[in-house]
Amino acid sequence: MNKLSIIIPVFNEESTIFQVLDVVNNIELNYGIEKEIIVVNDCSTDNSANEINRYCSNFSSIQVINKPVNQGKGAALHTGIQYATGDYIIIQDADLELNPEEINLLLEPVVNNEADVVYGSRFLNGVVHDQNRLSRWANLFLTKLSNIVFGIKITDMETCYKLVPTSVFKSLKLVEQRFGFEPEITAKLAKIKSLRWKEVPITYNPRNSQQGKKIGWKDGVRAVQCILKYGL
DSSP states (O other): OOEEEEEEEESSOTTTHHHHHHHHHHOOOGGGOEEEEEEEEOOOSSSHHHHHHHHHTTOTTSEEEEOSSOOOHHHHHHHHHHHOOSSEEEEOOSSSSSOGGGHHHHHHHHHTTSOSEEEEESSTTSOOOSOOHHHHHHHHHHHHHHHHHHTOOOSOTTOSOEEEEHHHHHHSOOOOOSTTHHHHHHHHHHTOTTOOEEEEEOOOOOOOGGGTOOOOHHHHHHHHHHHHHHHO
16 A cells, blocks of 8 residues: 545534644554545535635645535535555544544554555454443444444444445446445445455544534434445
8 A cells, every 4th residue: 555545525614623623634554654645625615615625725735625516425425536546545533533543553463564445443352432322322223233234244334434446436337425425335245245344443532412413313224225225
């Protein structure tokens, strides 16, 4: 791996996006791997665009794509994937639930030729701060259902941190525009039997709806539909 593309989809994250960009931009990837940052502003209606510009105006290497219409996280990622030129792609949310410094943890299995696809699991280390019980149960149910339908064995299907070869990402016909992206990409990766999978533990500090979390019960229902649709 010579270059890693980090795609950051953004929708109404004015309170966190500047800090996320600063942390990601200052990460030193192990093994001298080059870093490409692609920010996709999904037509935010708050001050996110100004915060993005305030940071990125000093760093011409960061690509900023402003979508004219809000379509959802999946659609923003479809756009970012088109612009990626790295050997691998990883997704970074625009909030502070995950620690971008831990991206290096996901690189290790690829660099050591142990895996082709690496997921960062929020549950492998058994430490999850302040996640409500309903969200935990929902994550467990969706992951278990994915394992059964997709014929895989992972602990966190809904994780943001998915490290995937760019060539594979670009070859898949991804259609889900919202949070259905997570089960869709997992289902379609699972069908490529030559791919080697691995999970690594990551830390997770969940936020609630008052703090800006956007996924809700309707997205959970859609996730079940996507697992069945793309898995079967």
